[in-house]
Amino acid sequence: MQRPTTARRDSIGRWLLPAAVFVLLAAPALHAQDSQGESSSTTPKPLQPGAPDSPHPKSSNKKPKDTAANSAPDQPTWDPLRAEKDLEVGQFYLKKGDIDAAIDRFQDAAAAKPGFAIPYRYLGEAQEKRGDKREALKSYRRYLDLYPHAEDAKKIQKKIDKLWSEVGKKDKSAG
Numbered sequence: 001m002q003r004p005t006t007a008r009r010d011s012i013g014r015w016l017l018p019a020a021v022f023v024l025l026a027a028p029a030l031h032a033q034d035s036q037g038e039s040s041s042t043t044p045k046p047l048q049p050g051a052p053d054s055p056h057p058k059s060s061n062k063k064p065k066d067t068a069a070n071s072a073p074d075q076p077t078w079d080p081l082r083a084e085k086d087l088e089v090g091q092f093y094l095k096k097g098d099i100d101a102a103i104d105r106f107q108d109a110a111a112a113k114p115g116f117a118i119p120y121r122y123l124g125e126a127q128e129k130r131g132d133k134r135e136a137l138k139s140y141r142r143y144l145d146l147y148p149h150a151e152d153a154k155k156i157q158k159k160i161d162k163l164w165s166e167v168g169k170k171d172k173s174a175g
Contacts, residue, residue, distance in 0.1 A: 083113035
């Protein structure tokens with residue numbers, strides 16, 4: 001068996017050390033992924049009646065505990081990218097004339113990124129087009145609360161004043 005030459009040993013050493021470092025650093029992460037995959041793929045053990053998390057309420061006086069999976073929302077609450085996409089799609093629906101779909105998207109955008117003022121402006125516009133003046137008032141007010149120095153603040157305030165006078169007249173005629 002021949003011994004490697006010095007040049008060959010040096011070239012092997014150049015890539016061997018970085019490869020060994022990579023393996024050592026990547027091993028814990030790979031192990032963590034494997035252990036997570038194994039824990040989620042195992043079948044749960046059947047619960048005995050009277051056990052703490054038993055699905056048989058008659059056999060135990062304790063209520064079943066609320067697990068994270070049962071109480072988790074369908075979508076995450078803070079998702080700025082989804083909020084931007086919902087806002088974009090809502091504007092499309094508003095231009096198309098599908099007011100209800102636009103309102104749903106603007107509400108989703110506001111929920112996905114709390115404190116984001118823009119969806120409330122569009123929400124107010126859509127609600128106004130649908131004839132929900134009270135809801136439009138709330139949305140426009142929320143927009144100005146979140147973004148008091150908006151470029152269109154005066155325009156929105158005029159809309160609020162107009163809607164307020166219309167809602168006030170409607171209330172007086174009903175009473």
